[in-house]
Structures are given as C-alpha cells and as structure tokens.
Amino acid sequence: MRDNVAAAKAALSHLDIEGNDAAIRAKSRDFFWYSPVLKDRLDHVVADFVASPKNEGEVIEILKTCYAHDVPVTTRGAGTGNYGQAMPLAGGCVMHLRHMAAVKEVHPGRVIVEPGCLLKDLDAACKEHSGQEIRMFSSTWATATIGGFIAGGSGGVGSCTWGSLRDLGNIIRLRVVTMEEEPRVLEFRGEELARVSHAYGTNGIITEIEMPLAPAYEWVEMFLDVGDFMDAARFAEELANEDGILIKLATVFEAPVAFDYFQRVKPYVSEGSHLIGLMVAPQSMDGFLTFLARRPGVKLIYRHDDHDWARSPGPVFEYSWNHTTLRALKVDPSITYLQVRYGFPKHLDLIEKMQAEFSPEVLQHLEVLKENGKVMFAGLSLVKFTTEERLDEIIRIHEEAGAMIFNPHRYTLEEGGRQSVDDRQLVFKREADPKGLLNPGKMIAWDDPDWSYDRMYAYPKMQAAE
Amino acid sequence: MRDNVAAAKAALSHLDIEGNDAAIRAKSRDFFWYSPVLKDRLDHVVADFVASPKNEGEVIEILKTCYAHDVPVTTRGAGTGNYGQAMPLAGGCVMHLRHMAAVKEVHPGRVIVEPGCLLKDLDAACKEHSGQEIRMFSSTWATATIGGFIAGGSGGVGSCTWGSLRDLGNIIRLRVVTMEEEPRVLEFRGEELARVSHAYGTNGIITEIEMPLAPAYEWVEMFLDVGDFMDAARFAEELANEDGILIKLATVFEAPVAFDYFQRVKPYVSEGSHLIGLMVAPQSMDGFLTFLARRPGVKLIYRHDDHDWARSPGPVFEYSWNHTTLRALKVDPSITYLQVRYGFPKHLDLIEKMQAEFSPEVLQHLEVLKENGKVMFAGLSLVKFTTEERLDEIIRIHEEAGAMIFNPHRYTLEEGGRQSVDDRQLVFKREADPKGLLNPGKMIAWDDPDWSYDRMYAYPKMQAAE
Numbered sequence: 001m002r003d004n005v006a007a008a009k010a011a012l013s014h015l016d017i018e019g020n021d022a023a024i025r026a027k028s029r030d031f032f033w034y035s036p037v038l039k040d041r042l043d044h045v046v047a048d049f050v051a052s053p054k055n056e057g058e059v060i061e062i063l064k065t066c067y068a069h070d071v072p073v074t075t076r077g078a079g080t081g082n083y084g085q086a087m088p089l090a091g092g093c094v095m096h097l098r099h100m101a102a103v104k105e106v107h108p109g110r111v112i113v114e115p116g117c118l119l120k121d122l123d124a125a126c127k128e129h130s131g132q133e134i135r136m137f138s139s140t141w142a143t144a145t146i147g148g149f150i151a152g153g154s155g156g157v158g159s160c161t162w163g164s165l166r167d168l169g170n171i172i173r174l175r176v177v178t179m180e181e182e183p184r185v186l187e188f189r190g191e192e193l194a195r196v197s198h199a200y201g202t203n204g205i206i207t208e209i210e211m212p213l214a215p216a217y218e219w220v221e222m223f224l225d226v227g228d229f230m231d232a233a234r235f236a237e238e239l240a241n242e243d244g245i246l247i248k249l250a251t252v253f254e255a256p257v258a259f260d261y262f263q264r265v266k267p268y269v270s271e272g273s274h275l276i277g278l279m280v281a282p283q284s285m286d287g288f289l290t291f292l293a294r295r296p297g298v299k300l301i302y303r304h305d306d307h308d309w310a311r312s313p314g315p316v317f318e319y320s321w322n323h324t325t326l327r328a329l330k331v332d333p334s335i336t337y338l339q340v341r342y343g344f345p346k347h348l349d350l351i352e353k354m355q356a357e358f359s360p361e362v363l364q365h366l367e368v369l370k371e372n373g374k375v376m377f378a379g380l381s382l383v384k385f386t387t388e389e390r391l392d393e394i395i396r397i398h399e400e401a402g403a404m405i406f407n408p409h410r411y412t413l414e415e416g417g418r419q420s421v422d423d424r425q426l427v428f429k430r431e432a433d434p435k436g437l438l439n440p441g442k443m444i445a446w447d448d449p450d451w452s453y454d455r456m457y458a459y460p461k462m463q464a465a466e
Numbered sequence: 467m468r469d470n471v472a473a474a475k476a477a478l479s480h481l482d483i484e485g486n487d488a489a490i491r492a493k494s495r496d497f498f499w500y501s502p503v504l505k506d507r508l509d510h511v512v513a514d515f516v517a518s519p520k521n522e523g524e525v526i527e528i529l530k531t532c533y534a535h536d537v538p539v540t541t542r543g544a545g546t547g548n549y550g551q552a553m554p555l556a557g558g559c560v561m562h563l564r565h566m567a568a569v570k571e572v573h574p575g576r577v578i579v580e581p582g583c584l585l586k587d588l589d590a591a592c593k594e595h596s597g598q599e600i601r602m603f604s605s606t607w608a609t610a611t612i613g614g615f616i617a618g619g620s621g622g623v624g625s626c627t628w629g630s631l632r633d634l635g636n637i638i639r640l641r642v643v644t645m646e647e648e649p650r651v652l653e654f655r656g657e658e659l660a661r662v663s664h665a666y667g668t669n670g671i672i673t674e675i676e677m678p679l680a681p682a683y684e685w686v687e688m689f690l691d692v693g694d695f696m697d698a699a700r701f702a703e704e705l706a707n708e709d710g711i712l713i714k715l716a717t718v719f720e721a722p723v724a725f726d727y728f729q730r731v732k733p734y735v736s737e738g739s740h741l742i743g744l745m746v747a748p749q750s751m752d753g754f755l756t757f758l759a760r761r762p763g764v765k766l767i768y769r770h771d772d773h774d775w776a777r778s779p780g781p782v783f784e785y786s787w788n789h790t791t792l793r794a795l796k797v798d799p800s801i802t803y804l805q806v807r808y809g810f811p812k813h814l815d816l817i818e819k820m821q822a823e824f825s826p827e828v829l830q831h832l833e834v835l836k837e838n839g840k841v842m843f844a845g846l847s848l849v850k851f852t853t854e855e856r857l858d859e860i861i862r863i864h865e866e867a868g869a870m871i872f873n874p875h876r877y878t879l880e881e882g883g884r885q886s887v888d889d890r891q892l893v894f895k896r897e898a899d900p901k902g903l904l905n906p907g908k909m910i911a912w913d914d915p916d917w918s919y920d921r922m923y924a925y926p927k928m929q930a931a932e
Contacts, residue, residue, distance in 0.1 A: 107749075108597060108681070108683060108684075108748075108749075109681070109683055109747055109748060109749035110749040130597065131574060131596065131597075135710075161709075162709055162710055163708075163709030163710050164709075167708065167709050167710035168708050168710050168711055168753035168754075168756055168757055169708065169710030169711040169712070169749075169750045169752070169753025169754070170710035170753075172749065172752050172753075173752070189752050189756075190752055190753075190755065190756035190759070191756055191759075212710075212712075212749040212750065213749070214681075215574070215575070215598075215680075215681045217574060217575055218574070240839060241838050241839025241840075242629075242633065242634050242635065242839070243627075243628055243629030243630075243633050243836040243837070243838075243839060244601075244628055244629050244630075244633035244634050244635030244636035244678075245634055245635040246635070246678075281575055282574075282575060283573075283574075283575035283576040283635075283638065283678040283679070284635045284678065286635070286638050286639070286655050286656055287633075287634035287635025287636075287638075287656075288634075288635070289656065290634055290655075290656035290657055291634055293656070293657075370709040371709070372707050372709075373706060373707025373708070373709060373840070373841050374707075374839070374840070375839050
C-alpha cells in the first residue's frame with residue numbers, strides 16, 4: 001500500500017473500514033465479468049481498503065480525508081453494474097454505501113431515500129406505507145441499491161411505461177457531496193440532475209434521493225409461447241400500445257433462449273419457442289386476456305397466480321433485462337451480450353434485419369421501452385463470443401444499419417454511452433472533483449479530451465495486473 | 467297520454483314516478499341544445515312520465531312492464547350528453563337512474579359502482595377509501611353520472627394518458643338488463659363490453675359497473691399563455707410525449723377563445739393569447755418546470771396552488787372538453803362546435819391546415835388524446851354558426867382533408883360516430899330489445915338498415931312538434 005493510501009486509511013480508522021484482503025477483493029468487484037473484454041482488462045483490479053460510511057457526515061469525512069491524501073475514491077452500492085462502473089481502476093478507497101439505507105419519507109407519488117437502500121427494501125417500505133412502489137427498477141431488484149441504479153443504470157422493469165431514468169420527472173432531487181478540500185453539499189433538481197445521474201460517481205457522491213412513485217399492484221407475471229419471432233415482437237409492441245392496459249414489463253426472447261437457458265421454463269417450451277415475459281396490472285387482466293384472444297398464435301403457458309408448473313420459475317422480471325444474460329452465462333460461459341437501441345419508427349424493421357443477419361450467433365432479447373412517448377425496443381442481444389474483433393464487427397454492422405449500440409464492453413462513460421462527451425458532467429467534475437480522484441479512469445473527457453474513439457480506451461493509470 | 471302509456475304508468479305507480487309536467491319536461495332534456503341543428507329538431511321532445519328505480523329489481527320491473535305495454539324507455543343519468551343521447555324521441559318512459567348511486571366496492575386499481583353515481587361522488591369515495599380515482603372523466607364531472615359517461619361518452623380528462631373508454635382495459639365489467647318479456651341480467655367483460663358501452667341505452671340497461679382506477683393526486687392545475695398557436699399545439703404534444711411527466715389534461719385554446727369566453731382568465735391574457743390548460747401530478751412538477759424553462763416563449767400565468775388572481779377561475783378541467791363550448795355559448799349563443807379526430811402522425815399538419823382554412827369562423831380547441839399508444843389530438847373546434855349548409859360544408863372540408871368528424875349535430879349512434887353500423891350493438895339489440903323499445907330512433911341500423919347516409923337521418927316515429 002502506498003504511503004498516502006495508508007495515511008488516509010489510518011486517518012479513517014475510527015469508521016467502518018474493511019481491511020481483510022478477501023473482503024476487499026470481493027467489494028472491489030462488480031458484474032464487469034458479463035463482458036469477456038472487460039474481464040480480460042479488469043479482473044485484477046482491487047481497492048486498497050473499503051470504507052462504509054454510516055451517514056452523510058462520514059461521507060464528507062472520507063472524501064475530505066482522501067482528498068487531503070490524494071487517494072482515489074470509487075463509490076459503490078451492491079456492485080451489480082456490468083459496465084465495470086464500480087471497479088476501482090486506480091485502487092485506493094472503495095466507498096460502500098450499504099449502511100446508508102434509510103427510507104426517510106414517503107408521500108403520495110414520491111419517496112426520499114438514502115442511496116444504499118436496496119430496491120427491494122425501498123419497494124417494501126413504500127408498499128407498506130401507502131401501496132406505492134418505484135416506477136422502474138433493474139432486474140437485480142433483490143440485491144441492487146437505488147443509488148447504484150441512478151448512478152450506474154438507465155432504466156429497466158417499468159421503462160415500458162415510464163421511459164428511462166434520464167427522462168424528465170423520473171428523478172426528482174439528488175443531494176450530492178463534492179470531493180474538495182472542504183466538501184460541499186448540493187441539492188440538484190431539474191436540469192442539474194443530468195450532472196450526476198448516470199455519472200458512475202465520477203463527479204460527486206449522492207447521499208439522498210427523491211424519486212417519484214407509482215401505485216404498487218399485484219402484477220400478474222406471465223410467460224407466452226409464440227411460434228414466430230416477429231409475431232412475438234409485434235405482440236409486445238401492440239400490447240405496449242394499448243393505452244388502457246397497464247403493464248410493467250414486456251420482454252421478448254428469441255428461440256431457443258428459453259429452451260436452452262431458462263431451466264425451469266424448459267419443460268414447458270420447445271426449441272422453437274419464442275418466449276414473451278410480461279407483468280400486467282391485475283385490473284388490466286380482463287383487457288389483456290381479450291387482447292390475447294385476438295391473437296390465436298400466442299399461447300399463455302404460465303401465469304404466476306394460476307399455474308400447474310412443478311417448480312415455480314420465480315419472478316418473471318428475473319428473466320428480463322440483464323438477468324437474461326446472467327442466466328445464459330450460467331449455462332454457457334461463452335455468452336456475452338450487446339445493448340442496442342431499436343428506435344421508433346424503424347424498430348421492427350431493424351430488429352428483423354439484425355435477426356436475419358446474425359441469428360443464431362446473436363440471439364434477440366428485446367425489452368419494450370418508451371422513448372419520447374413512443375413504444376420502441378431496447379435490445380440486450382445474447383452474443384456467442386468468439387473474438388474481440390468479431391464482437392467489434394457485430395457492433396459496427398448494427399451501427400451501420402442504424403441500431404445504436406451502448407457498448408457494454410467498455411468501462412468509460414463515453415464508450416458505454418453515446419460515444420460523445422457529456423459537457424454537463426465534465427463541467428461539474430471540474431468544479432466538484434478538482435483533483436480527479438472520484439472513480440478515476442471512467443470519464444475519457446477528463447483524462448484525454450482529444451481522444452478519438454478509434455479504438456478501446458485504456459486508462460493509462462490503471463493498476464497493473466500482477 | 468296514449469292508453470298503453472297510461473297503463474304502464476299506472477302499473478308502476480308504487481315506484482318513484484314523476485307526473486308533474488314541468489319536472490317531466492326538465493327530465494326529458496339533455497344538452498342537445500349545444501347544437502343549433504339538434505335544437506331545431508328536438509326542442510319539443512318530452513317523455514310521458516319519468517320512473518326512477520331504486521335498485522336492479524325495479525329496473526327489471528319497469529322494463530318488463532313497459533315491454534308488456536309497448537312503451538318506449540329512454541334511460542338517463544344526469545342528462546349532460548350533447549348528442550341528444552337521452553332525448554326520448556318517441557315519448558313514453560324516461561328511466562332516471564339517480565337513486566342507483568352506490569359505490570359498492572373499492573379495491574386496488576378498480577371500483578364497483580352503480581350507474582347513477584356522480585363522477586364527483588365516485589372519485590370522492592375512491593379517494594377517501596384508498597387515494598384512488600377514475601382514470602378519466604368528462605368535464606361535467608361535478609354533475610354527470612358514471613353510467614351516462616359509459617353509455618354516452620367516449621373519453622375526457624385523463625384520456626391524454628389512458629386513451630378512450632372504448633380501449634381495452636378502460637372498462638372492466640358491465641352488468642346489463644335486457645328489455646324482454648322476462649328481462650335477463652347479463653354480465654359483460656372483454657369483447658362483450660362493446661355491445662353496450664357507448665350505445666346510448668339502445669340495447670340494454672347498465673345496472674352495475676366495474677372500472678379501473680388510477681392513483682388520485684393533488685393535480686396541479688395551470689394556464690399558460692403562448693404567442694403562437696402552433697407553438698402551443700407543439701408544447702402540448704411534446705409535454706404529453708414526456709414519459710416521466712404524469713399529466714391528466716393538456717388542452718389548447720386558439721386565441722381569442724380565452725380572451726373572449728373565459729371571463730375570469732380574461733384579465734390575465736390578451737386577445738392574441740393562445741391558452742394551454744394543464745393538470746400535472748405534483749411529483750412531476752419539477753420535471754414540468756424544467757420542460758417549461760426550455761421553452762421561453764411559453765408563459766405560466768396561473769397555477770391553482772400558487773397565484774395572485776383576484777378570483778379563482780375554478781377547476782381548469784371545467785374549461786376543457788365540452789365545457790369550452792359551454793363557456794363560449796354563454797357569451798355568444800351563435801357558437802356551436804365540431805368533434806374532430808386529428809390522428810397520428812398527421813395531426814399537427816392537419817391542425818395547421820384547418821386553422822389556416824377556417825380561423826376565425828372556426829377556432830381551434832384541442833385536447834391531447836392517446837390513441838394506439840400515440841399522442842394525437844381531439845379537436846372540439848368552436849364554430850360560429852351561420853347555416854346548416856355552411857356547417858355541413860365545414861365538416862365536408864375537414865373530412866376531405868383527412869380529419870375525421872364525429873358529428874355532434876346528429877342524434878343517431880351512427881351519424882355521431884363513424885357513420886357505419888356497429889354490428890356488435892345491432893346484433894345484441896335484436897336479442898335484448900326485440901320490440902325496439904329502448905331509446906328508439908337512435909340506431910339507424912335498427913330502424914332503416916338500408917339508410918344511405920346522404921343526408922341527416924330523421925326518425926320517422928319522432929313525436930311531432932305541436
């Protein structure tokens with residue numbers, strides 16, 4: 001351990017500090033290993049110590065102390081991100097927010113919560129209080145935190161109705177601590193939210209969150225079997241366009257994803273089954289079953305509240321979004337994935353084209369998403385990985401066709417996003433993190449403003465593999 | 467009074483029967499007088515007596531007795547419809563459902579209610595029970611009934627989010643009594659709902675309703691002033707496309723509607739002010755104000771929870787939908803209106819074209835509406851009435867341009883709708899009303915199957931004006 005790091009650690013020793021090597025290593029890792037590219041680059045990355053503050057005062061103390069000693073701070077929740085968001089590339093301190101998990105206030109339509117609260121616990125508290133829940137969550141609901149979701153996520157289960165986290169209204173307020181000689185506490189609303197949401201903690205630490213809520217219903221979770229892939233995609237799109245039918249999830253899995261990777265679903269489908277996963281509000285089930293009956297080619301094979309499956313498949317949303325890749329990976333370690341935007345109005349054409357081009361090397365996994373008031377699809381396509389060159393080629397062909405890629409095989413904000421600098425984030429980083437100590441190596445615009453994006457960015461100060 | 471009518475009335479004398487001429491006349495009228503065309507045709511129409519059943523058993527008794535005596539029965543709620551839906555063209559019995567107003571059960575996401583319940587009372591009960599309210603309501607919320615809304619309405623405040631009543635999921639279940647020798651009680655769900663919803667009570671009487679609910683919020687009601695009409699229309703469209711901002715109403719009024727017809731708004735606008743009326747969820751106000759600040763040409767002039775207006779303008783929704791026409795009529799009795807569908811994706815082009823063609827003879831009044839998952843507009847244009855010929859010409863020009871008209875100057879289902887027979891309604895009428903006694907004269911397909919729609923239909927058995 002370098003002297004400055006040791007000094008900072010010593011200065012913080014009255015706090016909850018993890019010094020055990022195995023525990024430090026465990027808490028230095030997120031789900032970067034979804035990507036063989038990131039696995040190759042980041043597997044050795046480890047923090048020097050882990051600090052778990054109990055309140056905002058301790059967050060300030062950690063940031064101030066690490067600032068004084070020039071120690072990098074990478075902040076994390078549960079570490080379920082899979083872009084390497086929470087990997088401490090330059091070592092130093094990992095700040096773990098698990099103790100800051102209080103649900104502070106619940107009101108009609110909104111909640112105030114600390115960042116380390118699990119999505120599951122947040123929903124339980126809001127439901128218990130007044131029959132409410134958060135508008136959207138990642139498929140890692142049971143283990144992920146709300147702060148990690150906002151700092152490192154973009155949307156998920158519920159985005160078929162409410163759009164993405166970045167859309168106006170989906171975050172109300174963020175309280176943020178800066179990393180300066182004297183850290184400041186700022187309250188962001190409106191336009192200011194874009195500075196720090198989805199910024200991986202590179203320019204401030206979120207200590208309190210105000211989010212909108214939606215009513216909590218006993219969502220009816222279902223699987224449907226469809227013989228034709230594009231019929232399945234159209235079914236999901238048309239359902240999401242039914243304004244009177246309230247849904248929380250509409251997912252499409254190309255065959256043979258269900259048969260090959262969903263072990264508890266497998267006995268009830270065939271290799272040729274394209275699967276749809278849904279969450280429908282109970283008061284919308286009459287409307288939904290009417291909609292379904294108009295499409296005799298689509299077969300309802302499972303509903304969680306009325307089925308004869310020998311073993312429950314568990315929550316349907318735990319087959320969706322990033323969980324699809326996770327399940328596939330467990331069966332076939334060579335599987336990785338892409339994140340594709342199939343934008344309105346060309347979404348179905350693009351999907352059909354990409355499916356024809358790549359299946360079965362790339363298998364379509366589609367999530368219905370609202371963007372600018374229109375139903376479109378996010379694709380979290382499953383990719384049978386061979387080489388990095390082939391992966392890059394697959395990405396290039398998508399982009400040339402007009403399907404934007406958010407590359408999950410990159411650890412920087414820019415490469416995992418729209419491959420351009422977000423000036424709001426950069427400008428705020430200059431102000432809030434003048435020494436560049438917050439989650440270093442994740443914002444190219446900070447490290448190398450003239451970067452050309454012609455190849456994968458490699459953070460020059462990344463700790464070397466041993 | 468004809469003998470058969472007198473006999474039916476006598477047989478029902480143990481029920482709540484209105485025999486007073488002035489009261490009968492009052493209860494024989496709806497808001498048909500919005501239309502100078504309907505006013506000319508229907509002003510003399512009056513029932514012979516009014517029966518107000520207290521429960522489904524009495525509904526059955528009235529229908530059975532009137533069936534036995536061949537007496538027409540026209541059912542009504544508050545009579546706020548303005549297509550003449552509740553006008554008893556052939557006299558006979560008006561069945562008034564005001565006593566059947568119980569809210570029977572409230573559950574998460576749904577309510578079971580009797581048809582005569584006022585929308586206002588229904589919302590109050592659902593809010594009191596569990597912070598819920600109905601998804602959509604007519605601007606006559608304070609006086610209209612839920613049964614009348616379903617039998618004679620199509621959508622309203624809330625349709626910018628939830629679509630129309632006819633969309634799957636916006637009605638869950640209807641309990642219906644037939645008019646046969648032995649009336650039957652039927653329960654309709656799914657596809658069956660289309661038989662009797664928006665059928666004006668021509669083929670069955672609704673005695674119980676199950677509707678979906680949405681969360682009740684303290685909606686923030688606002689007026690905005692915009693200098694350019696198309697900017698105002700685009701503002702409403704773009705706001706409705708913000709997936710993270712929850713709205714219940716977005717209305718656009720071309721200048722000088724606000725200045726000329728909205729007396730309490732007039733002091734705060736100019737003759738050139740195009741006005742927008744909004745209802746936004748309180749948890750979405752931060753997002754909304756951010757959205758607004760991006761459009762410096764749009765000026766927030768009123769919000770109900772923070773204003774310095776000398777006199778409150780009252781609920782903003784009471785300026786919207788049919789209330790716009792009502793307010794204009796009170797100032798200028800020569801005003802009438804149209805109902806236009808400006809469908810996606812040509813809605814803005816069509817609006818611009820119609821505004822250029824007709825303003826100021828026709829002034830645009832637009833309501834944001836979701837249809838098939840897309841934001842579009844319903845137009846309830848204000849028309850300076852001159853002659854029926856000119857009104858027909860205005861309608862024809864709209865239709866030729868591609869803007870569908872639901873003609874509010876006609877009293878039949880077909881002419882006020884898509885000018886075609888609804889087979890589901892007709893087939894069910896054959897079964898449920900074999901003598902054709904339910905609200906006679908309102909379904910052309912029943913009276914004159916070969917009608918050519920080349921002119922306004924005139925019900926041959928309508929009672930003569932004296």
